[in-house]
Amino acid sequence: MVKVENSKNIALSDSIINLDHGDPTAYEEYWRKMGDRCTVTIRGWDLMSYFSDVNNLCWFLEPELAEAIKELHGAVGNAATEDRYIVVGTGSTQLCQAAVHALSSLAGSHPVSVVAAAPFYSTYVEETTYVRSGMYKWEGDAWGFDKKGPYIELVTSPNNPDGTIRETVVNRPEDDEGKVIHDFAYYWPHYTPITRRQDHDIMLFTFSKITGHAGSRIGWALVKDKEVAKKMVEYIIVNSIGVSKESQIRAAKILKVLKENCESESDNFFEYGREIMRNRWEKLREVVKESDVFALPKYPEAYCNFFGKTLESYPAFAWLGTKEETDLVSDLRRQKVMSRAGERCGSDKKHVRVSMLSREDVFNVFLERLANMKAH
Amino acid sequence: MVKVENSKNIALSDSIINLDHGDPTAYEEYWRKMGDRCTVTIRGWDLMSYFSDVNNLCWFLEPELAEAIKELHGAVGNAATEDRYIVVGTGSTQLCQAAVHALSSLAGSHPVSVVAAAPFYSTYVEETTYVRSGMYKWEGDAWGFDKKGPYIELVTSPNNPDGTIRETVVNRPEDDEGKVIHDFAYYWPHYTPITRRQDHDIMLFTFSKITGHAGSRIGWALVKDKEVAKKMVEYIIVNSIGVSKESQIRAAKILKVLKENCESESDNFFEYGREIMRNRWEKLREVVKESDVFALPKYPEAYCNFFGKTLESYPAFAWLGTKEETDLVSDLRRQKVMSRAGERCGSDKKHVRVSMLSREDVFNVFLERLANMKAH
Known part of the structure; x- marks a missing residue:
């Protein structure tokens, strides 16, 4: 069984988590680390x-x-x-x-x-x-x-x-x-x-x-x-x-x-964002691999001109599929996970779109709930 | 002849002035006077x-x-x-x-x-x-x-x-x-x-x-x-x-x-704004009165519950009419004053809408040009 970190947020443990919207709160911490550098001050008579x-x-x-x-x-x-x-x-x-x-x-x-x-x-x-x-x-x-x-x-x-x-x-x-x-x-x-x-x-x-x-x-x-x-x-x-x-x-x-x-060794945002996404995708792929039920697309590697090396893709949404004949968006909703129905995207009931950009604790709760979903 | 203050802004004296939009820059000075009180500071990770x-x-x-x-x-x-x-x-x-x-x-x-x-x-x-x-x-x-x-x-x-x-x-x-x-x-x-x-x-x-x-x-x-x-x-x-x-x-x-x-004796914005508008309307009415050509609507006085007294109206736009059979928006354009054609407002060529909310120097240039417009 893949080890899924337990959410430290007790309040979350029983609540509905919304991964339907792609609310991109994952990067908040980076901007905190930047301190004053991004602060804007607007005076009453500006703009x-x-x-x-x-x-x-x-x-x-x-x-x-x-x-x-x-x-x-x-x-x-x-x-x-x-x-x-x-x-x-x-x-x-x-x-x-x-x-x-x-x-x-x-x-x-x-x-x-x-x-x-x-x-x-x-x-x-x-x-x-x-x-x-x-x-x-x-x-x-x-x-x-x-x-x-x-x-x-x-x-x-x-x-x-x-x-x-x-x-x-x-x-x-x-x-x-x-x-x-x-x-x-x-x-x-x-x-x-x-x-x-x-x-x-x-x-x-x-x-x-x-x-x-x-x-x-x-x-x-x-x-x-x-x-x-x-x-x-x-x-x-x-x-x-x-x-x-x-x-x-x-x-x-x-x-x-x-x-x-972009030119910084330590503060490159894209490096930071990529690490978050890689980490989440690896954990999600682990959970999916351990289940008999779910599936995820595979992406080819490619040479990235920006990073100067061959890299994988870590999309902002997971396009989660199920191998069973079931309505996946409803199955997830029963686990208190809101996702976007594949049908709304011109696909079928067996697919949903799940945001990968939530806050870390919410993402971990999602993984827990997904890991606990059994075959019908 | 009504005394119209000459614009101090030399650059304006020959340029096109745009009173078509109601760009409300008239109140900038008030917000300057408020100093820091209206300053907002937004950090990189906020909102x-x-x-x-x-x-x-x-x-x-x-x-x-x-x-x-x-x-x-x-x-x-x-x-x-x-x-x-x-x-x-x-x-x-x-x-x-x-x-x-x-x-x-x-x-x-x-x-x-x-x-x-x-x-x-x-x-x-x-x-x-x-x-x-x-x-x-x-x-x-x-x-x-x-x-x-x-x-x-x-x-x-x-x-x-x-x-x-x-x-x-x-x-x-x-x-x-x-x-x-x-x-x-x-x-x-x-x-x-x-x-x-x-x-x-x-x-x-x-x-x-x-x-x-x-x-x-x-x-x-x-x-x-x-x-x-x-x-x-x-x-x-x-x-x-x-x-x-x-x-x-x-x-x-x-x-x-x-x-x-609103509760301040000296800093009441509405008092301040009303003074600007009153002043502009009085000057505009003077220019119109001196001309044989132009007309403005009259507004009834009414008791204002906010100020606790009977007051006049000073609209944000002047609905300027001409007594002549002419296309007023074109006449004004020839004087380098952009206004909104009455026809666009469901009215006629003899009316235009003119913003009363421009910066003071622009408003004064408008008055000068209007005062110089002669009957055809």
Whole structure:
């Protein structure tokens, strides 16, 4: 039997633990260790205007955030930032909708089909359906999608929920009607080897999944085409008249420290984050191995340009499967573990998505409960 | 000839001034005077989670912001907060869309008509049309609206753009299909006498127009019905997974100081704001009086419960009219003054909306240019 550390938190021992959301509280301790270096102080009269830079196409983007974003991508080598517009959003959630909106409004006919290869991020379904727009229509799984007319494919790589490396699956080189939005929320060295510098037309990133600062609601898009960037900015203006300046200033400061620490021996955040993830994945794989019931995907190793060595993947979510004919999300719920149903991700009842980014004590309680689950 | 102070800012003398947006930078000096009292310090490991209070229906609302909102409304006496849900939003812009979405999703048939009495806030048109939702449809001017079926009336009081006190104008007591969203962005004592404690079903407020902190993107809704509040929260979750915590914490601090100062002889913000607005309105009325061309609305005096005396209204926007047959927005543009066209507000070419909330030097340049405009 694998040794699972008992939770020191008595209060947790009987409570429901929520691993449905990917609330990224795992990295709190790192930021504590950084002490004052990431502290921001905002005076009463700072940041009052709607405007950050009237000469920028994205006039609500704080220049120091733009700078920090470019420097971080430069240091990590995961995405090209030259000759691109940076659009800031209230999380990449708002940006994904802004991008779908922008591409749709530039399309020749409506509704534009929106697809993603299953299993996909379940929130894409909600994001593209909740306002019942006449401009675009969620068409589900991109595998086997063959509808005529303009379409948008959402490509998440590493994929949420299953951690795999993804490319587009709808390929129609013969026409100009297909557009792709690349969601690179998890394309950072603590989760996956950085194998290339991405340079796609629309690339989405989110502060929350890099550093763990989900509460700030900051995301950004790197956009090649000026018209698309302009339409995205228009969307965000009508949707929320820009993005919190306080969050932007704080994200800028934290990303700057993150970048500086990329060159540090002892304080490299990605090294720290990778260790946490490796440790959790090893423990989880042990529990799964000891059980007769569960299964996890395997990921190929790859050479990481950032770390300069061959490394494994440690995704932010575990895509947990069961070998039995059962409803896994309900089985876990009975053990007081909330997870996201595979069906919501375009998959089946035998899979769930489980966050790997909780606080350590919560993660350990999850392992205990999983280890105690018996075959039916 | 009325004496108009010359701008001390040489750089401004020839530049375009933008009074189209209501960028509320007029109050910066007050917050400077408050010194450290409104300074917030946020450490690197603070506010990382998506969640603010898992036991609250609006789980992304910071408890200290909720507290500050209730205390401020209590001190000002402009709105009832008991037995209501507080929903926080990325500005009242996001909340208005959340409310339209919520009411529409609870309606018996679709699309739900959305109307506002002209002249109306031009952004309502964009907010209710840009996603081309099948759930609701902008039907324009509420005066004369007689379409069958469910509808939502947006009531802004004091009104944006024209500063008048508003009630609903579509009255259909015979059925249950009409819903009202009250936008009270400007129902604060520096702009208008507080004549009653409002207690409508859905009331929207925005941080930006009270204190001038537009960059924070914080608004809130006071909502009576639990189902409506729940649907609004759902909208905000899909739209942006909550609202910046940094902005919420800062808004809480500033609103708390605002409330404390309500009892101060020397530092009362509303007294300060009212003085700025009175001064600007008097100067503007002088310029308009001296011209043969322009006109401004007149507002009745009323007893203000907050100040305990009879007072005038000093709206945040001037609804400037011309007596000539001309396109006023273009005439002003030729003088390098950007304003919002009356036509965008459901009115005519002879009216424009001009922000009264700019920095002092910009306002003075506006007066100079207006004073120099001759009859055609």
